[in-house]
Amino acid sequence: MAGSVKKSKFSESQFIAILKEADAGMMVKDICRKHGISSPTYYSWKSKYGGMEASELKRVKEVEA
Numbered sequence: 001m002a003g004s005v006k007k008s009k010f011s012e013s014q015f016i017a018i019l020k021e022a023d024a025g026m027m028v029k030d031i032c033r034k035h036g037i038s039s040p041t042y043y044s045w046k047s048k049y050g051g052m053e054a055s056e057l058k059r060v061k062e063v064e065a
Contacts, residue, residue, distance in 0.1 A: 010035075012057050015045045022046075 010018070021031050022042075032039050049057065 010037075012049065012061070015049045016052055016057060018042070019046055019050055 018035055022028055028042055032042055
């Protein structure tokens with residue numbers, strides 16, 4: 001199983017919903033605890049999906065396909 005990429009238990013739309021919790025004023029450590037993710041995971045998602053809406057993400061996925 002060496003070199004395999006771990007599949008996330010979250011969908012991209014869930015990433016965006018989780019990131020929006022921080023925008024709403026929730027502390028990152030509380031968000032991470034609530035969803036069972038690490039802070040590096042949170043910041044990785046933030047750099048990749050931060051500022052996106054679910055509809056924008058869908059469009060990006062269509063373009064990549």
